[in-house]
Amino acid sequence: MFYAIGDIHGQKAQLERAFALIDADGGADAPLYFVGDLVDRGWDSAWVIQTIMDGQAAGKPWHCILGNHxxxxxxxxxxxxxxxxxxxxxxxxxxxxxxxxxxxxxxxxxxxxxxxxxxxxxxxxxxxxxxxxxxxxxxxxxxxxxxxxxxxxNWIANLPLYLDAPDGHRFVHAGIRPNVAMADQTRSDLIWIRDGWLDYTADLDAMYVHGHTALDFPQHHGNRINLDGGAGYGRPLVPAVYDGTGWFTLDEAGRAPLRP
Incomplete structure (x- = not known):
């Protein structure tokens, strides 16, 4: 089981709420993935970065990738x-x-x-x-x-461009250039891409979990999962969990299935 949080964009209160929802779901000590774009638009970007750095320094299994912001x-x-x-x-x-x-x-x-x-x-x-x-x-x-x-x-400079996770999942900020090997993907594509990616519906070599393109709510597209629910534009930051059987979003009522 692991958890994931989409684009935070400097939203302290929303990140604190997401942590509380994960804790209530039993995930306080579970792996947690951040898809990047920790900063900008909100008022607390410095706090967001420091909080994630502190969590990692304390030994929490927190993983973060680089976002374009x-x-x-x-x-x-x-x-x-x-x-x-x-x-x-x-x-x-x-x-x-x-x-x-x-x-x-x-x-x-x-x-x-x-x-x-x-x-x-x-x-x-x-x-x-x-x-x-x-x-x-x-x-x-x-x-x-x-x-x-x-x-x-230094921490930002050393963030990876993508991370592999259990059960065939791969985290990347924006997406990939389909049909191009990961070793040949450019940084620009991995943190900026939209054209040629968001409209790609064929199977991929992994289940890609990403952010970057703001939606009203996280969405499962079958071959990819977009967790950017628009926190940078004032919408809630919605944490998600993969429990080995499927994906779920979290709110105060508990889990809700996240399906294609």
Whole structure:
């Protein structure tokens, strides 16, 4: 038996609720898999990362893979990178829709997220600013380097791109390029893919459990399971359990089957 949690996106209260549901189901000491995207959009990204790190350090059988938002945090702090070719809208990581500002605020205790400079960054077009301005990026990047702990950055840098789990399950953040060997998958596909993956209905070499594409509720698609229930957009974070016979979601009423 093992448990899994979809994209958390800095939602402290929702993660605490998910832990409580898992504990109530008898899974306090069971393996737990996180599908990535721990940060952005919510207000408590630093707390989420620290909590998972602390759990692992305490010997809990917790496993986590890299999400694209986790990578964006790492790349901004280490290299000042805010623009990613996979984002077709060309919005920067610090745009309010992607949520990087809230992640930085979670590390910079006491910062006023409603300060005009932050509003200008969040809504650059309305305020006539260039979200890719080198001066603006440098100012935020310098502040981030001072605020984000090195152990958080090292932990993110060492997160795997996928993990195998019992009974033919494989965890990956976004998905895979179908009919391509795992050794030949690119990082970009594994943490960003949608086209060619979400519409793929044929059998795969494993049951892929992923997140990345927000739904209203986790869904079993037959050849894959998407656990991103939209916590980054204010919907509940729904933990799930595989008990050896099938998949179930958890809420205060107990287990509910998660079937194709």
């Amino acid at each position: 986790d990578l964006m945090l790492h790349q901004f702090v280490t290299a000042g990178n805010v623009v990613h070719p996979e984002i077709l809208s060309r919005k920067s990581w610090l745009h309010h829709r992607l949520g990087g500002c809230r992640t930085l605020a979670s590390y910079m205790g006491g910062i006023d997220i409603d300060h005009p400079e932050w509003i200008s960054w969040d809504h650059a077009n309305e305020h006539g600013l260039d979200p890719a301005s080198p001066e603006l990026i440098a100012a935020f990047s310098d502040a981030a380097k001072m605020a984000v702990p090195a152990d958080h950055l």
